[in-house]
Amino acid sequence: MNFKGTTPLALLKRISGRTIKTEAGCWLCFPKHGSYARLTVNGKERSVHRLSWEIFYGPIPAGRWILHKCIAAGNCWNPEHLYLGTAKQNVADRVQQGRSARLSGELNPSAKLTLDSVRALRAERGLSCRQLGIKYGISYQQACDVRNRKNWSHV
Numbered sequence: 001m002n003f004k005g006t007t008p009l010a011l012l013k014r015i016s017g018r019t020i021k022t023e024a025g026c027w028l029c030f031p032k033h034g035s036y037a038r039l040t041v042n043g044k045e046r047s048v049h050r051l052s053w054e055i056f057y058g059p060i061p062a063g064r065w066i067l068h069k070c071i072a073a074g075n076c077w078n079p080e081h082l083y084l085g086t087a088k089q090n091v092a093d094r095v096q097q098g099r100s101a102r103l104s105g106e107l108n109p110s111a112k113l114t115l116d117s118v119r120a121l122r123a124e125r126g127l128s129c130r131q132l133g134i135k136y137g138i139s140y141q142q143a144c145d146v147r148n149r150k151n152w153s154h155v
Contacts, residue, residue: 052077
């Protein structure tokens with residue numbers, strides 16, 4: 001493990017400054033943006049849980065992932081909560097821990113349409129996708145995709 005010009009202790013101090021320890025034993029480092037806590041080391045952004053593994057256990061073997069025993073959405077860096085796994089295990093863990101659910105339709109907080117507006121859009125006759133987009137406050141491409149059931153296919 002080579003951190004070029006910085007020491008593992010210095011990295012731990014940087015990470016600890018943004019960490020809250022929970023009753024469950026998680027060491028939660030909160031990200032400045034995005035979903036995973038990251039730290040810039042030698043000009044390269046690195047995930048904090050991966051850095052933790054390298055500091056406490058050494059290099060990460062090629063093709064292996066650092067997985068979480070806890071349900072901390074990737075922000076826990078307690079080395080006792082981390083383990084090596086495969087990409088397939090990573091996906092299975094995300095599903096099991098409820099972190100991979102895609103919110104579709106009205107459940108998606110970014111949704112501009114409702115079930116009723118999708119049904120109404122599809123019932124429209126004589127309007128172009130551009131006109132539908134303007135009427136429903138969406139892009140013309142999204143209007144076409146909704147009308148052609150590429151999006152909102154569950155309705």
